[in-house]
Structures are given as structure tokens and as C-alpha cells.
Amino acid sequence: MKYLLSIVVILLSLVSCTSPGTVAAPTLQNAEYRQSSALTEPGTIHIWTSWEGAIFERLQQAVDVFQNTHPQMSFEIQFIPFNQISAAYRTAVENGGGPEILIAPGSIGGELFLSGLAANTSPFLRSEMQVDLQPAAISSVSWEDSLIGVPLVMSGVVMYRNASVFKSAPATFEELKVLSAAASDKKTSVYLDGGFFFTGGHLFGLGSELMDQEGHPELANNRGAAWLSLIKELAEFGPLAFNSDDDLHAFLEGNTGILFDGTWNLNRIRESLGEEKLSIDPWPAVDGRHLSGFVQTDNAYLNPIKLNTSQTASLDFLKFLISPQAQTIFLQAGQIPVHNSLDIPDPFIQKIRSVFEGSTAYPVDPVMDRYSSSLNTALQRLLYEGWSVEDILVQAEQDILRDLDRDYP
Incomplete structure (x- = not known):
């Protein structure tokens, strides 16, 4: 398989040194989108991610599975620590570079989108997401009529009980x-x-x-x-x-x-x-409504300046990441899937997903x-x-x- 894995801690100085000359940050209005078509041309998708440990390994596995049906594509995955990834990505994109796909916490998404550094995925993925994904997951990437990214896994606050x-x-x-x-x-x-x-x-x-x-x-x-x-x-x-x-x-x-x-x-x-002894319970009702906990997602963001050359490949891969097949892979790392129709054997994750259906997406506004x-x-x-x-x-x-x-x- 054409798969290249490089686990790299990228410091901001390194990004600045290796990026092209400074250019104006791209805006969504300037980004041109191509119609999705059959993916036949060879190419490389670069991914930067703050994921580590078991979930990083599952991302590698998801790439391998995707390549079984897309053998012409290769991938380069770079790990960047959570506290550096936003600044590293911003610096790279503002200098005309960066990866095709960024996988990082939802907490950075609003700022990236409003700065023109994350593309609106609504024209391509809204129909799939509305049918297949948890409402709280969709809300976590919704900004007015746009989708600032693609939710991959969820986490949030729940009520644990010692039975x-x-x-x-x-x-x-x-x-x-x-x-x-x-x-x-x-x-x-x-x-x-x-x-x-x-x-x-x-x-x-x-x-x-x-x-x-x-x-x-x-x-x-x-x-x-x-x-x-x-x-x-x-x-x-x-x-x-x-x-x-x-x-x-x-x-x-x-x-x-x-x-x-x-x-x-x-x-x-x-x-x-x-x-x-452990139970995870629904939120108690109060005055005709109910208590609630915040839900956040880790998302995939599309680099808008790479869309002209990589849109078809990147979108095909993102659609795969929210498919039952890839979501099951993430579930094996103990993650809460965003897909609605998975068979979840873990009873606690089953309960969490049920609780999340009535939970509150943490606002994406920066x-x-x-x-x-x-x-x-x-x-x-x-x-x-x-x-x-x-x-x-x-x-x-x-x-x-x-x-x-x-x-x-």
C-alpha cells in the first residue's frame, strides 16, 4: 500500500521555515469547488492531527481500509500536539501551505472557519450528515447555514451513578x-x-x-x-x-x-x-424540560487553498470517515461514534450515545x-x-x- 506515516512534532518555527512566502489568508468566497467525480488520479492526502495513542492507531487503520478501494492514493499523517496544532496550521495555511485535512478538537473550529482557514463542507456533505449523524454532532459543526468541518467522534458531560x-x-x-x-x-x-x-x-x-x-x-x-x-x-x-x-x-x-x-x-x-456498580443515566427532567450536558466533537477540517487540487480525494476520504465502517474502527478505540446506526456492543457507550441525543452541543462561536x-x-x-x-x-x-x-x- 502507498502509505507513509510520519509522526512529527511540528514546532511553529519549523512550519514558518518550510512554508512558501507569505500570502493573504484564503477566504471561503475565493475558494473554488469542483464537482465530485470518480477518484482515479493518483495523489497524496496530507493529514495533520492532534490525535495520539489508540485513536491515532485507529486513524492509521482507517486509512489502510480506505486504500483497499483507493490504491492509487497515498497518505502522510503528521502528529502535532494539541497545544500547538491550531497555531501551526494557521501559520502554514496563511503562508500558502498546510495539509489537505486537519483533524483536531472542535474548540478551534469556529476561529479557523471565520478566518477563512477551514472550508464550508455543507455543499458536499450536509445530506449524508443529516441522515446518518447524531444531531448534537451536526450542531457542533454548524455555523448559520455552513458546516465548518466534519465531526468524527464525540465526548461530553454525562451523569454517572454509583448503583x-x-x-x-x-x-x-x-x-x-x-x-x-x-x-x-x-x-x-x-x-x-x-x-x-x-x-x-x-x-x-x-x-x-x-x-x-x-x-x-x-x-x-x-x-x-x-x-x-x-x-x-x-x-x-x-x-x-x-x-x-x-x-x-x-x-x-x-x-x-x-x-x-x-x-x-x-x-x-x-x-x-x-x-x-456503574450506571450512566438520562438527564433528569425539570419544569417540563431536562438537565443537559455539553457535547463536543473532534472534527476534520478541509484546507480551502488545497481544494482545487485535492477536493475529490479529500471529500471521498471524509465521507469514508463518517461511514459505519470507519466509525466502527474509532469505536474500537473507545470513542463515541457520531454515526446513528452502529451496532455498539459496549453497554456504557450505548447509554452515552442515547444521552447525547438530548444533550447540548458546545457553541462553536469563537x-x-x-x-x-x-x-x-x-x-x-x-x-x-x-x-x-x-x-x-x-x-x-x-x-x-x-x-x-x-x-x-
Whole structure:
């Protein structure tokens, strides 16, 4: 097989030295797309990825399987650490280079797309994605009428339960309150991490929004107040952490009943707690809606300046990556697939995928960094400093607007 694997840690200085002379960053309006046709011409697809370990190995396997039906294509895969990949890719593309495909976390996608460094895949893949993929996965790459990338795998916040502490799943918030009140020790009840990533999904679950269409905050209202009041009540059910692993460690030791935490810790939790004690439950209902957790995806992004020479090959490969065959390969690495129709033998991943159907895609807007920072401060004021809900929301909006004016004049 024509397969070249190079595991390379690319530093920004290296990218700058090997890229062509500086050119203006490409824009989506300038990108010309060719109609997809049969892939017959030989060529090489270059992939940069922050994936490592088991999922990197599965990406290699997916490439091998794809090459069985596309033997004329070769691949070069380069590993770049997560904390370097965005800057490395940006520098390369702005200098006229970079790979055909970037595989990286969804957190960088919005900024790349709005900078013209990731192509809109909607004209080519929307129909396949709408039919075959999880709604939260599609939302995670949706920007207005565009798709900023192709979601490959998912992760997010779910509700873990120690079935030896709480025998049954709370179907409603009121049942969760009753369970926590009945706990013999407050430490064995609900252990909440009050950080925004672990509690912000509930805002959307309650039917609210963070911002309007112009990106301005919409928090100082009844729904924003309902969200903070709910978080305050949750914090009273048991111990409290804040953007730390204290809650996780207590759950791993079997010392707490319910944990809101990321799916990336699934294997640690079930190995430590034991599969017979572990349950992953649907989000409890509250006031006609339900609690919710944020879902994020790792995505494949198309380099717009490479489309004229590699569009057909790249799109064929991306379609393969969201096919049941490739998604099953990623599943073997313990990843949560984005495809709807896979037969999933792992009961915990089955439950996670079911929970994700009603979960909230983490917003792709690049201003989310400013929102997240201000809302973490707001939650600290709520949980530790005794501010009133009304004052917290008003101040949070002011803080966000200040940061937006500073960073996006």
C-alpha cells in the first residue's frame, strides 16, 4: 500500500521555515469547488492531527481500509500536539501551505472557519450528515447555514451513578433532591463541579440561550436566573468542586453517589468502581424540560487553498470517515461514534450515545472563550461569594461585553 506515516512534532518555527512566502489568508468566497467525480488520479492526502495513542492507531487503520478501494492514493499523517496544532496550521495555511485535512478538537473550529482557514463542507456533505449523524454532532459543526468541518467522534458531560449508593436513577430533579436528602452522609450524595463546562449545559436544557445572533449576552432574564438558582440548589445536595478532579476522585473511591463528569473518564471510572456498580443515566427532567450536558466533537477540517487540487480525494476520504465502517474502527478505540446506526456492543457507550441525543452541543462561536471565563467568575460569585442571582447576571453581561469590546473592536 502507498502509505507513509510520519509522526512529527511540528514546532511553529519549523512550519514558518518550510512554508512558501507569505500570502493573504484564503477566504471561503475565493475558494473554488469542483464537482465530485470518480477518484482515479493518483495523489497524496496530507493529514495533520492532534490525535495520539489508540485513536491515532485507529486513524492509521482507517486509512489502510480506505486504500483497499483507493490504491492509487497515498497518505502522510503528521502528529502535532494539541497545544500547538491550531497555531501551526494557521501559520502554514496563511503562508500558502498546510495539509489537505486537519483533524483536531472542535474548540478551534469556529476561529479557523471565520478566518477563512477551514472550508464550508455543507455543499458536499450536509445530506449524508443529516441522515446518518447524531444531531448534537451536526450542531457542533454548524455555523448559520455552513458546516465548518466534519465531526468524527464525540465526548461530553454525562451523569454517572454509583448503583451501590443510589439504587435507582432519578427521573426528575425532584427525585434527585429526594435521593440526596435520604443519603446517610452528605459526602455520599451528589458531588457537583460548579465550573461552567460542567454546569453550562443545564442553561440550554432549561430552554435558555447564552447570546443573541450578534453575539451579545442574553443572561439577565428569568431563564438565566432559573439556571443559577438550579445550580445553587444542586450545590447544596453534597460536596462541591470547581474545575478540579476532586469530585472524580471521590467517585472513583466509591464515596459519592452521583457525578457529572466527562466521557473521557469512562474507562477510569468503570475500572475503579466496577461495571456492576456503574450506571450512566438520562438527564433528569425539570419544569417540563431536562438537565443537559455539553457535547463536543473532534472534527476534520478541509484546507480551502488545497481544494482545487485535492477536493475529490479529500471529500471521498471524509465521507469514508463518517461511514459505519470507519466509525466502527474509532469505536474500537473507545470513542463515541457520531454515526446513528452502529451496532455498539459496549453497554456504557450505548447509554452515552442515547444521552447525547438530548444533550447540548458546545457553541462553536469563537467568543465562547470570553463567555466561559466570565461565567466561571459568575459561578464562583454564586457558589462561594454570596452574590445575589440578579447582581451576578447583570455583572456577567457587563464583563462579557467588556471583553468583547476589547478583543473584537
